[in-house]
Amino acid sequence: MPPKGRIEVNEDLCKGCELCVMNCPQEVIALNMERMTKRGYHPAELAKPGCTGCGICATMCPEAAITVYREVIQKPA
Amino acid sequence: MTVPELDSEQVAVYQRPDALSDTNTHYCPGCTHGVAHRLIAEVVDEMGLRERMIGVASVGCSVFAYNYFDFDFVQSPHGRAPAMATGIKRVLPDRIVLTYQGDGDLASIGMAEVVHAAARGENITCIFINNTNYGMTGGQMAPTTLPGQKTTSSPNGRDVEVNGYPIRTAELLSKLDGASYVVRRSLHDPKNIRLAKKAIRTAFEVQKRGLGFSMVELLSICPTNWGMTPRQAIQWLEEKMIPFYALGDYKVNPSVADIKI
Ligand SMILES: Cc1ncc(C[n+]2csc(CCOP(=O)(O)OP(=O)(O)O)c2C)c(N)n1
Ligand code: SF4
Ligand code: SF4
Ligand code: SF4
DSSP states (O other), X not given: OOOOEEEEEOTTTOXXXXXXXHHOTTOOEEEOTTOOOTTSOOOEEEOSSOOOOOOHHHHHOXXXXXXXXXXXXXXXX | OOOOOOOSOEEEEEOOOTTBOSOOOOSOTTOTHXXXXXXXXXXXXXXXXXXXXXXXXXXXXXXXXXXXXXXXXXXXXXXXXXXXXXXXXXXXXXXXXXXXXXXXXXXXITHHHHHHHHHTTOSOEEEEEEOSEETTTXXXXXXXXXXXXOBXXXXXXXXXXXXXXXXXXXXXXXXXXXXXXXXXXXXXXXXXXXXXXXXXXXXXXXXXXXXXXXXXXXXXXXXHHHXXXXXXXXXHXXXXXXXXXXXXXXXXXXXXXXXXX
């Protein structure tokens, strides 16, 4: 099973450019069209489960708005 | 929808680099000036150079770069960043000195400065953003504008009979003996962004070892002046710019082989 991950998007920085959305290999990021940031952009967010914490979205983000978390795989005792 | 939090133990595997200040940039959505900034900041953090860096911002959309990096920065008149960087580096040889310039700045009004800095083998690094136009002033034709490309000052497309041919800066500077590391990379996808970061790292290592002039040319998008969405602009870069501006290493000092990253 691929590792589980999660991203957090800093909405003060995100400009809704979709460079993360178009590059996520799991296709789990989307812009939230129902919300707007205080600067007037639709922010990117995790829209479904399946993030692996690969960090590709953060590699693309021009605003360095994404923090990526990945689960720690416990080694068998 | 709300995505459930992970229940397992988790660690942050990517965080905003410390060498970027917490400021929101004025760049347009999707503009890869932001990616170039982030890569420079990541490399500065990884090399532990924050206290030693001095950046020289230029004139263009990146004129406010000094607000976005959390290390020393000055701002130079249009095209003069390599001259200013020369002075700084000669007075403070222990610092790592970087210029950050667009194609109007570096390849047009500032062409003489960068050519002579490279010819003198100045121990500085130029980060050169090639987005095929003058972004800040409204998308006019630059020396890098492709043949046939429409801009606000070439509304019928660049006519090489009238406007001449675009300049391939990396190739040109690579012919100078003082140049040590001259490469072209692109910021259009994750793989190429990683290669761009490695090139910036190598350029700083070249400077740290006193090997002479280094320049990293980065193909970049300007969705606003190209009249495209960021998504379309990425595709345009890949389809139109890369065939003309071939990615690769144009000058690599043999000592660079000793640099292990
Ligand atoms: C001496 C001088 N001439 C002209 C200008 C006007 N000017 C400001 S930015 C710019 C071009 C910048 O384009 P580029 O270097 O490609 O950077 P970009 O904005 O695309 O990032 C020009 C011509 C100026 N500020 N100073
Ligand atoms: S970390 Fe990888 S899988 Fe998760 S959202 Fe980002 S690109 Fe998609
Ligand atoms: S790449 Fe960054 S700025 Fe663009 S939509 Fe994604 S999180 Fe927002
Ligand atoms: S005008 Fe072009 S280069 Fe300038 S910030 Fe906007 S997209 Fe970037």
